[in-house]
Amino acid sequence: MVSQLPPLQAIRVFEAAARHASFTKAAGELGMTQAAVSYQIKLLEERVGAPLFLRKPRQVTLTEAGQRLAPSITEAFGIISEAYAAARTGAEGVLCVTTILTFASNWLARHLGAFQIEHPNLAVRLDTxxxxxxxxxxxxxxxxxAGPxxxxxxxxxxxxxxxxxxxxSPKLAESIGGLKEPADLLRLPVLDxxxxxxxEWFTAAGLPTDSLESRPRNSLGAQAYEANAAMAGNGVAILTRALFSAELADGRLIQPFDLVAWDGNAYWLVYPEARRNVPKIRAFRDWLLTAVEATLGKPEP
Amino acid sequence: MVSQLPPLQAIRVFEAAARHASFTKAAGELGMTQAAVSYQIKLLEERVGAPLFLRKPRQVTLTEAGQRLAPSITEAFGIISEAYAAARTGAEGVLCVTTILTFASNWLARHLGAFQIEHPNLAVRLDTxxxxxxxxxxxxxxxxxAGPxxxxxxxxxxxxxxxxxxxxSPKLAESIGGLKEPADLLRLPVLDxxxxxxxEWFTAAGLPTDSLESRPRNSLGAQAYEANAAMAGNGVAILTRALFSAELADGRLIQPFDLVAWDGNAYWLVYPEARRNVPKIRAFRDWLLTAVEATLGKPEP
DNA sequence: CATCATACATAAGGTGGCTTTATCCATCAT
DNA sequence: ATGATGGATAAAGCCACCTTATGTATGATG
Structure with missing residues (x-):
């Protein structure tokens, strides 16, 4: 398709030189020396097979060949420059976040607005x-x-x-007259x-686990479903506190016992190392870490 | 004007890779290794601040950012490529010759047609x-x-x-009963x-030159005027044989004496050393030297 | 009219960007 | 499994390109 391309660096230099009608000024614009411009122009002239500039006493002028070439080159570079800039800022303009469903619905949903107000020209695309x-x-x-x-x-x-x-739910707890000790849970339906x-939790509580089948998967990322069932009073769910702090705070859910178990997994913000300095990523990271700390307290890794 | 340009080599590689949807194929087209393509793409991605390709198992696909970028780049390269090709062939298509008036009118005028028939897609622009x-x-x-x-x-x-x-002109010669010896010239009007x-010629002929004022300039390049006057019978002109071989052959002019003088000047075909291999120049040179030799005999430098 | 300033050309030399080489890894096909 | 395909990555070499330094020509200046 693109058949024969000339040396692009030479073309870039030519474009600047043609625009300025001066090798020295072109060198200035391109941040190189006049000698380098002279070199590149000469190179291109050899490739084209015709002089592109006429060397007049204190100025250079385009030859006929140069005049034919220059406008197209300037136009082409305009297109490239524009597309490149658009790609750069376009890439800045949309932040794509994948996240586990529960985190999206239980944390991000309530806080993302603040981020968008802070960064009005940064659209967020959520992928759950x-x-x-x-x-x-x-x-x-x-x-x-979520993971180790x-x-x-x-x-x-x-x-x-x-x-x-x-x-x-408080109602369910009341239905059996409140929960005094972990064993009271066994009198209620257990969700999942x-x-x-x-x-793990029952073991930590010193209770037998005979009544529970043990399946390999856990609820990471799908707690929202069980939480809804629990809030509806259908049973007891085992949930991550950080994700339900709001529900705990306003009483839709209650945590009957202080005992909290942990299997080593955590929630992490993750991105490719190489992109750590991309502005939008940096912006999201800074905001997220601050916001999480504000709502959940200092993180302990 | 052209604000921020990306690394052009990387852009060229990206364009090819996007077109082929394959780094390996792009490398093939560009005549480099797959590793080099990978390097350049990575470079560009860092500059843009976003991935341009998605690395799927056995193929690469453009990301959104890449999709935005690619068409413009291809378009721009198309423009450059076209303009460059046009400049190359355009430069090939017109041959600009500057020549001394006399050579143009007395030699080129009669022979240039042959050159143009030989090179139908090469226009000649004469500048006299x-x-x-x-x-x-x-x-x-x-x-x-003309010169030394x-x-x-x-x-x-x-x-x-x-x-x-x-x-x-033969008529003028007859008017004094023919020319037997150089001195007879003095009985006729001398042009210029x-x-x-x-x-120089009179000296070479062993005649006094008292009757001639000596001006520094000579007629190189303007002999056509005097030749016309001579053919009209207005007087005797001193002319270069090679330029008037046709007139001498058909009798419009006669050369009364074998004596030919020379001051060391000659006619030359001349062009910049650096451009000796440009096709159109080579073509013109080859043709001219052959044609001159054919009409005037083997040149002796 | 001599001198200075400007603009480009050219030669020489160094270096960093780009390429190649070599190897590894994942995936798909057989 | 095993080989083939396509890409990533690390190391190393080389050449294209740039800089430095200098020369040349021309215009401006006093």
């Missing part, structure tokens, strides 16, 4: 897929992931522990009893 | 200015000059000697008697 994303194959800027925090090549920032403790978080 | 041209400041490809032949930086090809001998060629 559950799967692990790979920055190399998906068009995503940053991710919020060992991802090579990625910069990660600790947000909060993925700890867990039983929660339920297969989640191994239950087993 | 008298002054010495400077290839650096004028938009000219080749020149035909010492021009630094220029390639020169000897065409023929700028020798001179008296010529006149101030030309020092007369002095």
């Amino acid at each position: 897929s559950t799967r692990l994303i790979d920055f190399a194959r998906e068009d995503v800027d940053v991710a919020i992931r 925090g060992n991802w090579p090549g990625l910069t990660k920032h600790f947000l909060f522990k993925a700890d867990f403790t039983p929660m339920l 009893p297969g989640d191994y978080w239950w087993k | 200015s008298t002054r010495l041209i400077d290839f650096a400041r004028e938009d000219v490809d080749v020149a035909i000059r 032949g010492n021009w630094p930086g220029l390639t020169k090809h000897f065409l023929f000697k700028a020798d001179f001998t008296p010529m006149l 008697p101030g030309d020092y060629w007369w002095k």
Whole structure:
């Protein structure tokens, strides 16, 4: 398609020289010496097979060939320059975040507005897929992931522990006259009893776990469903405090026991190391870390 | 004007890669290795601040940013490529020759047709200015000059000697009963008697030159005027044989004496050394030297 | 008219950007 | 499994390009 291209550096120099009608001024614009401009022009002239400039006493003028060439080059560079600038700022203008559903609905939803007010010309595109994303194959800027925090090549920032403790609606608690001790939970329906978080928590509480089947998966990222069921009074769910601080605060959920278990997982903000200085990423990181700290307290990694 | 340009080599590579949707194929087109393409793309991505390609298993795809960028780049390169090609062939398509008036009217005029038939897509622009041209400041490809032949930086090809001998119309010669010896010339009007060629020729003929004023300039390049006057029977002109071989052959002029004088000047084809291999220049040179030899005999430098 | 200032050309020399080489890794096909 | 394909990455070499330094020509200046 693009058949024969000339030496591009020479073309760039020619364009500037033609625009200024001066090698020296072109050199100034391009941040190089006059000698270098002279060199590049000569080079291009040899490639073209015709002089492009007439060397008059104290100025240079375009030859006929030069006059034919110059406008197209300037136009082409205009297009490139514009497209490049658009790509740069366009890339700045949209921040694409993938995040676990629960974090999106329970934390981001309530706080993202502040970020957008802080950065009015930065659109945020939220992607709440559950799967692990790979920055190399998906068009995503940053991710919020849950896990142990060992991802090579990625910069990660600790947000909060993925700890867990039983929660339920006040009404359900009242229905059995309140919960005095962990064993009282067994008198209520347990939501998703297969989640191994239950087993861990019961063990930590010193209770037998016979009544629970143990399934390998946990609820990371899908707690919102169970939380809704719990708020509706359908049973007891085991949830991460950080994600339900609002519900706990306004009484839609209560945490009957102080005991909180933890299996080592945490929530992290994650992005490719190489892109740590991209403005929009930096902006989001700075805001997110501050905002999380403000709502949940100092993070302890 | 052209504000911020990206690294152009990287842009060129990106364009090819985007077009092929493959780094390896792009490398093939550009005549470099796949590793180099990978390097350049990465470079550009860093400059843009966003990934341009998504690395899928066995192929690469443009990201959103890449999709925005690619079409413009392809378009711009198309413009450049076209303009460049046009400049190259355009430069090939017009040959600009400056020549001394006499050579143009007395030799080129009769032979140039053959050249144009030989090179139908090569237009010739004739410029018959008298002054010495400077290839650096004028938009000219080749020149035909008269002189001693010492021009630094220029390639020169000897065409023929700028020798001179008296010529006149047969009628004028008859009017005095024919010319037997050089002295007979003195009985006829001498055209441009101030030309020092007369002095030189008379001296060579062993005649006194008292009757001639000696002016510094000679007729090189303006012989056509005097030749016309001579053919009209107005007097005797001193002319270069090579330029009037046709007139001598068909009898419009006669050369009464074999004596030919020469002051060391000659006609030369001349062009910048650096451009000796430009096709159109090579074509003109080859043709001219052959044609001159054919009409005037083997040149003796 | 001599001197200075400007603008480009040219030669020589150094260096960093770009390329190649070599190797690794993942995926897809057989 | 095993090989083939396509890309990433690290190390190393080289050449294109730039700079420095100098020369040349011309116009401006007093």
